[in-house]
Amino acid sequence: MTTTSDPGAVGENARIRMDKRRFLTKLTVASVGGMFIDGYILGIIGNAIGAVNDELGMSLFMEGLTGAAALIGIFFGGPLGGWLADKLGRKPLFTIDLGLFIVGSVLQFFVDSAWHLFFVRLLMGVAIGAEYSVGWPLLAEFAPARLRGRLMSLSEVFWYLGFMLASAVAYVLVAVADVDWRIVLGTSTVPAVVLFVIRFGLPESPRWLMNKGRTAEARRVAHAYLEEPEDALDPGGVGVRKGTFGMLFSRDYWRATTFTSVFWFCAVTPYFAIATFAASVLADYGLGDGLVGALGINGLALAGVVISLLLIDRIGRRKLTIPQQWVSAAVLVVIGLWPGAPSSVVLICFLVFAFANAMCTALTGVYPGEIFPTEIRGLGTGFATAISRIGAGIGTFLLPWSMHALGGGTTMLIAAAVCVAGALVSQVLAPETMGRTLSETSAPHRA
Template sequence: MDDAPLSRFHKKLALYSSGGPFLDGYVLSIIGVAMVQITPQLHLSSSAEGLIGASALIGIFLGAFMGGYLTDKFGRQVLYTIDLVAIIGCSVAQFWATDPVWLFVLRLLIGMAVGADYPIATSLLAEFTPRRYRGPLLGGLVVMWFVGAAVAYVVGEALLNVGDDGWRWMLASAALPATIIVLLRLGTPESPRWLANKGRIEEAEKVLKQVYGPEATIGDLLEEEERENVDLKAIIRSGYGGRMLYISVFWTCSIVPLFAIYAFGPKILGALKLEGSLANLGSALITVMFLIGCVIALLGVNRMGRRPLVIHSFVWSGLALLLLGIFPDAPAAVIMVLFAAYAVIIGGTQILQWVYPNELFPTEVRGSAVGLASSASRIGAAVGTYLVPMALTDWGIGGTMLAAAAINVVGAVVSALWAPETRGMALHEAAALSPKTEPAGRPAAV
């Protein structure tokens, strides 16, 4: 399995697994457009507006824990479709929401389903994908987050024209891509590794032959060393507490401004004098810039190195936010250029959210560490998103952008102090507490 060629099955599985990140970007971004109509119609206070904006993030935090537990207990394949069915139902139900409480609850449930899909889909993809392609296919899922966000802004702009109920159609629209993904996922086989682990040997061998050909047998599955679950105390006792702290802080600083911009992009651009259609289309353009930034970062991470990339990404994207804070009344073209610059340059920190945690921890604690850091970052993102409407009201757009720039400064400082360089190292060398000096010359491809 690990050395099999990349087949059509693997490509389809990667595409279908990317549905979760796509819906994540879509759900978190469409609310920013919809809020333009929701706020006056439901008479939302700044606090209620922030809670609704952050509700899906809170749900993702809860759902990731739950999804990981359930997929290990009941399997990947069944939950692979059930979680999206929940998204469909809750998305449609939003159409009839009449008060902020129900809207908050429904978006919380949608966030839980989206969050649950991450461990479910990525586990299934990782357990089928050959080792040579596992990294690129898993890492490429982040691209679909930005695709979903860009599509959400375009759809939101189109649905604003249907009248006062436009926001209802926007929020319900997530059901359409979720339905398509569910239909595509039907028939996906269960992970043979999970089946074998549960003692269902005949079923596992049947899946192996279906995917890899009649010559494949259960003997092709490598025996994996059993490891007991590692909790937070064990991570700290093992000497990785410092790395855990760095990953949590770096990850949080990299996504708090980004998620706030996605949740309230049109409102932020409106405060910067880019209103109406220009604000929504501007948000879509910025999302495309985020996507371009991630692609550029992926192409340069091995050449530039992890440590310089994360520091430069924080510093120069923070400068763009600083200028937006100092000059909130600048011409529209200047504002768009600065937002686009932030979106492209912050791509370095975005892709390192997937690279750094997996390189800096050994196999015994890697899953626990990545899950813990992801949860901590979502808490920060939810708090930041909740505070954005109040910050816009109390501080104005200039002060809000300055606060976002300050978060980037924190990320740059902690990275300058604690970020290691793992370029060109073998995985076990990068994960060692005292890694060897980076090898001279051109680093090996990762």
């Protein structure tokens, strides 16, 4: 004898599933949008810096410092935002950090000195640092295990889209339309305001609520928004735990802290150095004005993160993390040791580097959200962000000086050594988290 399901119940279940998918889509857009504006402000300064320098007459030191201002801000904003996100909640920080960014973005319209520009972009960097520390943890805590890798790596896709769009906007407005550079930099206000509106109405993370002992509220949010609510409610019973900075270096989590920080540092340091000043770097190697090559580098980087996004939940994290770093190191060694290489070979090597480097960079934001526990997920992500921005800042600040004082060959060999260091650390410490729940991936690891 067969039974027929209640059509009303079936329809209600379908509606609930559809509402959850819509929410996850909105949250994903709200999260990856933060990475888009990060890529945008970092891309726009590298392409507008010439116009800024023409008016403000900056020294080489000030040019590098201005280019690195947002990265310096991220260094401070990452840990601070992570600490606040773990203490006060993901939801309030998700709005506050973007409001702070908008303030800084608007102030760019009124810059009248090099130091004024530096401090404004420093403020924007602090906001972006907080964004890293709350956006990825929030998305990780709502995403189902089967989609978590793809959704979180989508942030890197949008980072590159923001970086590339900024390059195109700066070129058109500065080189073609001769628009004032203040307006060019201030264009970041537009996507930030749109993103600010999208974030209204988002709920608090149920995992954070559980960790704070707000069980009833956590259950309500989990069942209303999550595909796998019981996982987020930690039925295993970890209990309420207070996160501290010392936990990052405890016996349980030092491996997670070391790996995420070193891997991220080594992945972004050479990329920021090369990509931020791609046009001038390629011009130094005899590739015309470098514009086409610069667009190619960023275009292949975007292709690399897209491929990682498509594969991350199919072949796992380690296969997209380790080999690509060795490839990046190898092609930079070729450039460094072959000073008389044809320009076509140099260009191909740079393109291969951009592609391989981007594939592993897609994992830099995924890992912290997965392998730190709820009570220090924001702080752990923020700390890794800060360390990575030391590398990005060093690369951005020192590359113009290094190319001038040490030469292209030595500069590329130094970049290759950084890639090798990242590959070695990843080989030893990178975990495999594909398909596992956050309770499993963030469990203490003692060794």
